[in-house]
Structure formats: C-alpha cells, structure tokens
Amino acid sequence: MLLYIVALLALWSVYRWFKESKHLANRGDKHVYITGCDTGFGHLLARHLDKRGFRVIAGCYTDKGEDELKKASSDRMTTLHLDVTDSASVAQATALIDALVGQKGLWAVVNNAGISVPVAPSDWLTVEDYKRMLDVNLVGMIDVTLSVLPLIKKARGRVVNVASAFGRICPFGGPYCVSKYGVEAFNDSLRLNLAPFGVKVLCIEPGFFRTNVTDPQIIEENGKRLWDRLPQDVKDDYGENYVERALQTIVAKCQLLTDDDLMKVIYCMEHAVTAVHPRTRYSPGWDAKFIWLPLSYMPSFVTDSLVLKFSPKINVSMF
Numbered sequence: 001m002l003l004y005i006v007a008l009l010a011l012w013s014v015y016r017w018f019k020e021s022k023h024l025a026n027r028g029d030k031h032v033y034i035t036g037c038d039t040g041f042g043h044l045l046a047r048h049l050d051k052r053g054f055r056v057i058a059g060c061y062t063d064k065g066e067d068e069l070k071k072a073s074s075d076r077m078t079t080l081h082l083d084v085t086d087s088a089s090v091a092q093a094t095a096l097i098d099a100l101v102g103q104k105g106l107w108a109v110v111n112n113a114g115i116s117v118p119v120a121p122s123d124w125l126t127v128e129d130y131k132r133m134l135d136v137n138l139v140g141m142i143d144v145t146l147s148v149l150p151l152i153k154k155a156r157g158r159v160v161n162v163a164s165a166f167g168r169i170c171p172f173g174g175p176y177c178v179s180k181y182g183v184e185a186f187n188d189s190l191r192l193n194l195a196p197f198g199v200k201v202l203c204i205e206p207g208f209f210r211t212n213v214t215d216p217q218i219i220e221e222n223g224k225r226l227w228d229r230l231p232q233d234v235k236d237d238y239g240e241n242y243v244e245r246a247l248q249t250i251v252a253k254c255q256l257l258t259d260d261d262l263m264k265v266i267y268c269m270e271h272a273v274t275a276v277h278p279r280t281r282y283s284p285g286w287d288a289k290f291i292w293l294p295l296s297y298m299p300s301f302v303t304d305s306l307v308l309k310f311s312p313k314i315n316v317s318m319f
C-alpha cells in the first residue's frame with residue numbers, strides 16, 4: 001500500500017515538473033511592468049528579465065534607483081518614475097506604457113513596491129501610520145493594477161502580486177500584515193474575475209529575505225522612534241527597558257530566519273511571468289514553507305500560544 005502511495009506521489013511530481021517546465025516563446029515581444037525597482041526583489045527581477053530578453057518597464061521611486069538600474073541594463077529596458085501612492089504618477093506611467101506596448105498590450109504587471117515599517121504593537125501606532133502603509137502596499141497596488149488592466153486584457157496576460165507569508169499569518173502588530181492580508185484578498189478576487197478573460201493572476205508569498213524590508217538597522221531605528229513618542233502611561237504598561245529587550249529578540253530572530261538568496265524569490269516571479277502553466281501561489285523561503293504556512297493552517301489557539309511563547313515578554317502586569 002505504502003509503495004502505491006509513494007509511486008503515485010512520484011508520478012504526480014514528474015507530471016507536475018513536466019507541466020511546469022514549459023515556458024513561453026517570443027520573449028522579445030513581451031512587455032513586463034514591475035513596480036518598486038530601486039532596490040531588493042524589484043531591482044533584481046528587472047535586471048533578470050532584461051537579461052532573459054523581455055522588454056522590461058521598471059517603475060522606480062527615486063532618481064538614484066532609476067539611474068542605477070539604467071546603468072545595469074540593456075537598451076530594451078525602459079525606466080520611469082513611479083510613486084504608487086500618487087494616482088497622477090500611476091496614470092502618467094500607464095499612458096507611457098500604453099504608447100510603448102501598442103496593439104499587443106501589456107504581457108504582465110508585477111506589483112512589487114512595498115514598505116515594512118512602522119512595525120510595532122498596535123497600541124504604539126496612530127491611524128496615520130496604518131494609512132501610510134496601506135496606501136503603498138495595498139491601495140497603490142490596486143491603483144496600478146486597475147490602471148493597466150485594459151492593456152493586460154488585450155494581451156491575455158498576467159498580474160503577479162507580491163504578498164508575503166505574513167498575508168497568511170499575523171505574528172506581529174502594525175499595518176504590514178493588515179496590508180498583506182488585503183493583497184491576498186485583492187489577488188483572489190481578481191483571479192476569479194479575470195479568469196473568463198484568459199488573464200492569470202498569481203501570488204508570491206515570500207518568507208524573510210535579506211532586503212531593506214528586513215534590515216536590522218531600519219527595524220531598530222523604527223522601534224526606538226515609536227517608543228520615544230509613546231505617552232508615559234503606555235510605556236509603563238510595557239515596563240522599563242521593554243524596547244531594548246524586544247528589539248534584541250526581534251533582530252536576533254530576523255537574522256536567524258532571513259535568507260540571503262534573493263534569487264529564490266526571483267525564480268518564482270520569473271516562473272509566474274513566463275511559465276505556460278504558472279502556479280497560483282508561490283512560497284519561496286524555508287521559513288515560509290516550514291514555519292509560517294503550516295502555522296497558518298493550525299487552530300488559532302495553537303498558533304497564538306506558539307507565537308506568544310516566542311514573542312518579547314512584557315515585564316509589568318496590569319492586573
């Protein structure tokens with residue numbers, strides 16, 4: 001019996017490998033629009049797809065990011081300024097893309113731009129902190145997508161949304177997980193809505209990778225800044241030295257879990273853009289596969305007790 005199960009699993013793996021290994025032809029005809037190409041995944045993906053022969057349109061937030069990408073790419077690459085929180089900037093980018101792609105339409109948009117701070121317990125934050133991050137990670141993504149959707153439909157192309165393992169489980173406070181849960185919901189509704197038009201919608205859910213998003217210095221500065229602005233009564237709730245102890249724990253865990261090999265994410269993004277049969281979801285990173293996703297399927301009381309066990313401890317009891 002066990003042998004039959006192993007044989008079936010092996011057959012299924014070979015079938016899946018064969019199906020997923022087919023890639024699209026005519027890359028030189030296909031335009032791929034990527035947001036957030038100054039640094040991190042976006043920058044690497046833009047350069048990688050450029051090398052593979054695609055016509056990449058790279059949205060950059062800063063002039064510096066745009067210059068660096070231009071220097072590192074072929075003349076197939078088009079760079080443009082893009083602030084996803086500014087609808088005028090999004091519309092201007094779309095007008096330029098429309099002119100570039102012509103009747104062929106846009107093959108793919110990769111919604112990658114995102115920010116990760118402020119991150120903190122929810123009672124340290126203001127609604128403005130939430131709005132700022134939701135504007136970039138969620139509303140900005142929706143704005144970019146809706147803006148290029150007619151061009152994608154024309155090409156019967158793809159929308160690739162960069163969510164996170166933290167769109168499936170929420171082990172820390174603040175707006176990041178809220179925004180990524182929103183990305184997951186947008187992704188899932190869009191996938192269903194666009195299926196009849198032959199447009200595929202794919203989601204990337206990475207674990208921890210070494211980019212600005214997981215930079216210990218940025219996390220520490222963010223934590224100290226938020227602590228310093230707290231009223232004394234909230235500081236008293238957490239106890240003396242809480243921020244130092246909490247940051248030590250968080251930075252140590254981040255360093256333990258963070259993967260240096262960003263190409264694991266880039267290959268998933270490339271597969272979503274170029275495979276004839278892409279996956280609906282990709283979860284690059286060992287922590288995503290073996291920690292966050294399994295935890296997300298457990299009952300809440302199990303997940304909560306495990307997350308609390310490994311969270312920074314609060315010294316002061318309020319009761």
Ligand SMILES: NC(=O)c1ccc[n+]([C@@H]2O[C@H](COP(=O)([O-])OP(=O)(O)OC[C@H]3O[C@@H](n4cnc5c(N)ncnc54)[C@H](OP(=O)(O)O)[C@@H]3O)[C@@H](O)[C@H]2O)c1
Nearest residue numbers: 036038039040041061083084113114164208209211212213
């Ligand atoms: N690294 C991870 O562990 C991890 C895990 C899961 C998911 N993700 C997601 O992966 C995506 C890429 O992040 P990353 O890790 O590569 O970090 P990153 O290097 O910080 O990349 C994010 C990019 O978005 C740009 N950006 C920020 N605000 C923007 C705005 N308003 N308009 C347009 N672009 C803007 C940034 O520009 P500047 O650099 O100029 O600010 C940067 O180029 C994000 O959506 C992130 O949430 C990352």
